[in-house]
Amino acid sequence: MDRPDGPDARRALRVEAAAAADAHGGVAPAVLLLDAAGEVLSLGRPEMVGATPEARTVSVPNSLLLPGxxxxxxxxxxxxxxxxxxxxxxxxxxxxxxxxxxxxxxxxxxxxxxxxxxxxxxxxxxxxxxxxxxxxxxxxxxxxxxxxxxxxxxxxxxxxxxxxxxxxxxxxxxxxxxxxxxxxxxxxxxxxxxxxxxxxxxxxxxxxxxxxxxxxxxxxxxxxxxxxxxxxxxxxxxxxxxxxxxxxxxxxxxxxxxxxxxxxxxxxxxxxxxxxxxxxxxxxxxxxxxxxxxxxxxxxxxxxxxxxxxxxxxxxxxxxxxxxxxxxxxxxxxxxxxxxxxxxxxxxxxxxxxxxxxxxxxxDPSTLLAMATVDGATLLGEPLEHAGLATGDRPAGLLAIDLPNGRGVVDAGAALQTALRLDVEPRWLLEPRGDP
Ligand SMILES: [Zn+2]
Missing domain, CATH: 3.20.20.140 (Metal-dependent hydrolases)
Structure with missing residues (x-):
């Protein structure tokens, strides 16, 4: 796997995953495209996002993506x-x-x-x-x-x-x-x-x-x-x-x-x-x-x-x-x-x-994800863009949770439910940086 923070970190980043979810919904399979500053350019199924030859690609086909x-x-x-x-x-x-x-x-x-x-x-x-x-x-x-x-x-x-x-x-x-x-x-x-x-x-x-x-x-x-x-x-x-x-x-x-x-x-x-x-x-x-x-x-x-x-x-x-x-x-x-x-x-x-x-x-898993992201950001007075994966958001971190059979995932909701039933530790694809 490419290192997301490797030497060519100034290029856009394309993350290909089994699924992605935030408080507003999810997609499976998922392609998440971020610019070099960490802003989401698009999130969708591969055919929606299309080819992005200029971007570095990180492929995690067995993982569910979540915002930090x-x-x-x-x-x-x-x-x-x-x-x-x-x-x-x-x-x-x-x-x-x-x-x-x-x-x-x-x-x-x-x-x-x-x-x-x-x-x-x-x-x-x-x-x-x-x-x-x-x-x-x-x-x-x-x-x-x-x-x-x-x-x-x-x-x-x-x-x-x-x-x-x-x-x-x-x-x-x-x-x-x-x-x-x-x-x-x-x-x-x-x-x-x-x-x-x-x-x-x-x-x-x-x-x-x-x-x-x-x-x-x-x-x-x-x-x-x-x-x-x-x-x-x-x-x-x-x-x-x-x-x-x-x-x-x-x-x-x-x-x-x-x-x-x-x-x-x-x-x-x-x-x-x-x-x-x-x-x-x-x-x-x-x-x-x-x-x-x-x-x-x-x-x-x-x-x-x-x-x-x-x-x-x-x-x-x-x-x-x-x-x-x-x-x-x-x-x-x-x-x-x-x-x-x-x-x-x-x-x-x-x-x-x-x-x-x-x-x-x-x-309900999607309610729990909303509580763990946007409701928390709302109460802390944190910009909501730091807690989501929609176009224009700037997530404060990007997580991957490995699923046992990512390639069999057909629905982001089911992937989130699986992630809650297992005890897998999440791992960072993009780590939080506080004040960069
Ligand atoms: Zn207390």
Whole structure:
């Protein structure tokens, strides 16, 4: 096979494959023609594209082509901790304590962990990432911007009760730093969660005009805290010394409480494991309004393996409502969450999330591909042309997944389904380059 990045990389590239698919459909067999800058000139069956003698040809007749994938919720700086079991009897607070003890703290160690996370992401076919950068500082963001993924580094901030003003002070500093992140990795902000951030902090974060991510409706304890200001999460705030008597609950779900604030900025909401009917109604209204007004949308990032790791859904509760949300026009991307929750120590990839949802729920492969590409790009504010293979797109990477009988493929949908039923690792035909 020719090397796509070999010495004659300035010529157009013709890739001949068993099939190709993106969020908008697929073709089999497929010829994908890209110019030297990586822009798609055409994608179609061989007779549609015709002869292109001026182009270099790469032939992968047993492979399905996909655009590089979008992992809309990761914690790359936790990669060095590695996969760890969750002890349900000890509970979430004990788990969070383990993370605090084990997470890298020195800037060099944080950068090393992010680097390991990017390598694992590339092994899994990720080209674009929404990374939650913990520890307040810019070490994770600085590391990410010098590596080869595109996306957003969301700087995480905490602040509720007695700690809310300090969190807001940090946000004011962050706003002035964001202007220097103008390349393939943009700076975002992540108020951590509904039980660790107050409304004033959320409002200040939304007013920064940066991409915003947060964690909402992850556990039943969080729903209780938002309703009554009580339960294990209230105890946690007392333990860490930030409790204030003003935190008495909002008599609302986390979505009802915070969506009016988040609708101003747009947001990528991780999890949404426990949503009420009225939450879905509100999310659908905000999605419709964002589409009408052409502003940044609010959507969900579902991390199926992480949700299962923490025991979602608890007995008696409904499963995740990702399909219903998408049918109602709410973007739902896929995320991995951190390596700690995963069963793939070598890779961080939403391809594994797609495989889980296809096998467990029978989810439609083309819907899953849309979640793993354009929905993720939409929520990160990434140009959609980086997540597709249509004419004029500039995919952030080009993947090949080898199929057992590529020459027998007659339909791109069937090829995608086969790719989700197997555990084959994807390989890059064109690797992500971040800032070239
Ligand atoms: Zn997370």
């Amino acid at each position: 994938l979008v992992n809309a919720h990761a914690h790359l700086d936790l990669t060095s901790i590695g996969p760890r079991p969750f002890d349900a009897a000890a509970g979430f607070a004990a788990w969070a304590g383990m993370i605090r003890r084990k997470r890298p703290a020195a800037p060099e160690a944080i950068a090393d962990s992010v680097r390991a996370g990017v390598e694992a992401s590339l092994r899994g076919g990720t080209a674009i990432v929404g990374d939650i950068a913990g520890n307040r500082g810019l070490a994770a963001a600085e590391a990410l911007r010098h590596l080869s993924l595109r996306g957003v580094s969301y700087i995480e901030v905490f602040g509720i009760g007695a700690a809310e003003d300090a969190g807001i002070g940090f946000l004011d500093e962050l706003g002035s730093l964001a202007a220097s992140f103008t390349g393939a990795v943009r700076l975002g902000v992540s108020p951590h969660a509904s039980y660790s951030c107050g409304d004033r902090l959320y409002a200040r974060a939304a007013a920064l005009g940066l991409p915003l991510a947060t964690h909402l409706s992850e556990t039943l304890e969080e729903l209780r805290f938002n309703r009554d200001g009580e339960g294990p999460l209230a105890d946690l705030l007392r333990e860490v010394g930030v409790w204030s008597d003003e935190v008495v609950g909002w008599h609302a779900t986390p979505i009802e409480r915070l969506l009016p604030i988040l609708a101003r900025s747009g947001a990528a909401i991780a999890h949404g494991n426990y949503l009420e009917h009225r939450d879905l109604d509100r999310l659908a209204e905000v999605a419709a309004e964002a589409a009408r007004a052409g502003i940044s949308p609010v959507g969900l990032v579902y991390c199926p393996r992480a949700s299962a790791y923490f025991g979602h859904p608890i007995a008696g509760e409904p499963p995740h409502r990702y399909r219903e949300l998408r049918e109602r026009g709410v973007p739902v991307a896929l995320g991995t969450d951190g390596m700690v929750c995963l069963d793939t120590p070598d890779r961080l990839s939403v391809l594994d999330e797609m495989r889980l949802l296809h096998r467990r729920d029978g989810a």
